[in-house]
Amino acid sequence: MSGKTKLPVGQEAIEKFGWLRAHRFLLLRRASQLLFLGLFLMGPWFGIWWVKGNLSGSLTFDILPLTDPFITIQSMVAGHWPELTALIGAIIVGVAYALIGGRVYCSWVCPINPVTDGAHWLHEKLGMPKGWQPKRGTRYWVLAMVLAVSALTGTIAWEFVNPISMLHRGLIFGMGFAWAFVLSVFVFDLFISRRGWCGHLCPVGAFYGLLGSKSVLRVSAPKRSECDDCMDCFAVCPEMHVIAPALRGQDGDTPLILSPDCTNCGRCIDVCAMDVFRFTHRFDDTPAPGRETRTRTQPASGASRAA
Incomplete structure (x- = not known):
């Protein structure tokens, strides 16, 4: 783990991208939930059917x-x-x-x-x-x-x-x-x-x-070699076990989160200051550089901070 784990979850992403950018998918989800609920309530509440x-x-x-x-x-x-x-x-x-x-x-x-x-x-x-x-x-x-x-x-x-x-x-x-x-x-x-x-x-x-076990929409970690072990993605993920295979994979392993447990909430994308994650499709499975590659070629930024 890096020294950044002592920071509040998502704090570095907020400082780097701004509060809105670091909460964009959370805000979109709340808007979506309110939209669907509002569509059903417009009839009984306001007579708009x-x-x-x-x-x-x-x-x-x-x-x-x-x-x-x-x-x-x-x-x-x-x-x-x-x-x-x-x-x-x-x-x-x-x-x-x-x-x-x-x-x-x-x-x-x-x-x-x-x-x-x-x-x-x-x-x-x-x-x-x-x-x-x-x-x-x-x-x-x-x-x-x-x-x-x-x-x-x-x-x-x-x-x-x-x-x-x-x-x-x-x-x-x-x-x-x-x-x-x-x-x-x-x-x-x-x-x-x-x-x-x-x-x-x-x-x-x-x-x-x-x-949705074979669904098209997926979260991917194409920049996992840049992960600095801040652990924020694990902290916010409602199904944290789905992240490890994609994020901790070795060279040649798919960067896609393929577990059907993933809710595609996008919070891992929000809070990652290193911009490791993104939404993509299940056919975008080009092997990403693994963590072994990062270890061999460059130190994790979090590790340097801890030192």
């Missing part, structure tokens, strides 16, 4: 159907074949996320993401231990359990406890008991398990991760 429905299923301009494919699959295993419009909507959404990146939903659309990000921010500010960390495969077991319960009960099981739907309905009809579900996610991430909900338990994230 450009979009009717919610994230589970909607109709845009009375023409374009969009359906959550996870909801559709639950309906099918429960024995309820969806109407043609809903099926078409599920195919449209499924193909879009399969191409763009499944867990883009988690970081750019899901309204629970600001809740869990807020819990993580407060967790770090309070200096709390990371707490209980379920295995990352737990969310896939939860996903399988949801589908099994749907099949056994003949219901769309996850919708009874889905905090995303609870938050949406609460904003329209009044939060009421829905606050308990949203607050429980916040409390879980704050006190029990750091980044536990999205990173370990949420079956929606698990589903979209599988859906």
Whole structure:
């Protein structure tokens, strides 16, 4: 590690590029989340019905159907074949996320993401231990359990406890008991398990991760030889295990982050003062210089500072 790890996360990027540049993808994500939520709320709040429905299923301009494919699959295993419009909507959404990146939903659309990000921010500010960390495969077991319960009960099981739907309905009809579900996610991430909900338990994230496992949009580390070990990218990444294979790879290894767990949030790009990361596509896999090359040819700037 370099001496720069003592600096606040992202501080050098702020000093080098400015605050806006060092938060550009975070700000774009918040704008995107507000946009999607606002489109659904314009109807019930202001009578502007450009979009009717919610994230589970909607109709845009009375023409374009969009359906959550996870909801559709639950309906099918429960024995309820969806109407043609809903099926078409599920195919449209499924193909879009399969191409763009499944867990883009988690970081750019899901309204629970600001809740869990807020819990993580407060967790770090309070200096709390990371707490209980379920295995990352737990969310896939939860996903399988949801589908099994749907099949056994003949219901769309996850919708009874889905905090995303609870938050949406609460904003329209009044939060009421829905606050308990949203607050429980916040409390879980704050006190029990750091980044536990999205990173370990949420079956929606698990589903979209599988859906986008071969997606085109990727984050890459083409300048990894310039990495100075500040560790800021690991600090801000909600799925930090996805970074190491691309960043720590040897000569000839792909610089692409290929793990389906990556949410394409772009925070690693924001906070990197060395401009190591960027968005690209999965076919841009030209091997990048590895860390061994950097070690042989030049010292890490962070190491020189520490000295």
